[in-house]
Amino acid sequence: EQWFDVSTLFLFTCLFSAGAIPHEGTAYFTVVSALVLVLFLVLHHNKHAISNVWIVLVFLVAETMAIGFVYGMNDLQHKLEAKINAWILSYNDGSKASSAIGEVGRLKLSNAIIFRVQADDDIKLPLLLREGSYQRYQNNEWYGGSWQDVDVENRGERWILQPNIDSDIESGRHLRVYQSFDDDKFSLALPQTTTSIAGLMVDALRIKQGDRVEAQGLPAFAAFDVYYQSDMRMTKASRRSDFDIPKAEAKSITNFVKSHDLYQTKWIEGEVRAVNAVKQIFNNEFHYSTWLKYPNTHKTALAYFLEDNKAGHCEYFATATVLILRELGIPARYVVGYSVSEKNGDLYEVRGRDAHAWAEALIEGRWQVVDNTPANWFAIESAGDSVWSDMGDWFSRISFAFKKWRYDDQEKDRTYWYWVLALMFAFLAYRILKRVKTKTNHSEQTIKKDVDSEWESFEKDMFEAGFDRRVGETVLHWLRRTHEGQWQDLGQLFTVKHYAKHSLNAKREDEYKKRMEEIRGQLRLMVDMK
Secondary structure (H helix, E strand, C coil): CCCCCCHHHHHHHHHHHHCCCCCCCCHHHHHHHHHHHHHHHHHHCCCCHHHHHHHHHHHHHHHHHHHHHHHHHHHHHHHHHHHHHHHHHCCCCCCEECCCCCCCEECCCCCCEEEEEEECCCCCCCEEEEEEEECEEECCEEECCCCCCEECEEECCEEECCCCCCCCCCCCEEEEEEEECCCCEEECCECCCEEEEECCCCCEEEEEHHHEEEEECCCCEEEEEEEECCCCCCCCCCCHHHHCCCHHHHHHHHHHHHHCCHHHHHHHHCHHHHHHHHHHHHHHHCEECCEECCCCCCCCHHHHHHHHHCEECHHHHHHHHHHHHHHCCCCEEEEEEEEECCEECCEEEEEHHHEEEEEEEEECCEEEEECCCCCCHHHHHHCCCCCCHHHHHHHHHHHHHHHHHHHCCCHHHHHHHHHHHHHHHHHHHHHHHHHHHHHHHHHHHHHHHHCCHHHHHHHHHHHHCCCCCCCCCCHHHHHHHCHHHCCHHHHHHHHHHHHCCCCCCHHHHHHHHHHHHHHHHHHHHHHHHC
């Protein structure tokens, strides 16, 4: 009776299936799986060490695949969410910014690298790259005010965002951005004081609502230079919407300002001292958290953040800062973009989790960044990295290197890859030539091996006796059909001698020659009888 032991396969399947269950961390899954393995080995009663080693190896492979499966599914979920969000936003004109304020649960952002930035060595970190600003807050969402699109002037290969400000290449600061684009239209993430963009080959560049710089006719991958002034005064006039406070939030904002004596600070010590006081309050009394807690109460999510929970992510801190400054009579706006600080080699890598929100306020006649999110927010976000994030980064960097070589016009990068391709081609040519030479030598050896003067004499005797060999017929088949198959044993010996991997040994070689002489003797008698 035949049977097949499926216990090892069953263990493998159970471990891999268990990986589909979402959980926090890998300790519980690893410990339980190890206990299952020990129990399996005890019950299996296998005395063969090799078999036990095989089972342990299968367990380790299954354990690794299971953990990889669950983290891979989580990463896939984040990437799909990012794609869906991008698809939804493609139908939005940018006049509204959705937020996670009021949602419950853990806020998870993608770990995928979105774009890369090459910056000056003395750059001040973190570098904030803004996508757009918003004025009106309602029902946990921000909206833009009235706006008329402005076409950006193009001068050769440069787009001039600030025509009235000197934007010479040698002046100010410089960034080089490397980014892939999935859509024809995209809002660029740029420094607040960007004066010009060079090397961006697009059909058009427009300043949209919220000072968003939207590029149209984008390539699949772009490498472009951004020039900005770190000390430039942004003196655009404020609007009435820069003072708006929604009725639903007015009470909690007023209570916050009164409880911390911010009215008195602003009137007596001025705007700068009031802004610094708000920042100090958030640093001392609040903390950053990706876990969103909001019970079903009569309070709004922002009021619960200010009065009870005192913990949240950057959208809470930015929204609260904007409304508090407005309560103090300081024009302020809600800004979204990215915070750049993670460096790998010569480039800063910007991930989905680096998406950030902050405030901009008109302080003493100049629009300035006011970022009150606790400084440890980046470390908290990074702490949740997947165990497979390094592998994802490795593939991302390979893809980036290829795109940079393919699309970037910098000759030094192309030269490097040309050398790599030349070496790969040389190695491939060497292997092909070596294989051809090996086959040629093998053919020559085969020909030499097939040359057998005694066998040629045997074939001549067969022909004279009237036993012709048909075209394409093997020696074995030829001898099998002649003389009633009595000579087929010689055909078998011939086949082994000339075509088998291991030729005849000395004893069989003597048998081969002796049998050939016997048959040749019979053939000569046949010829003589004719």
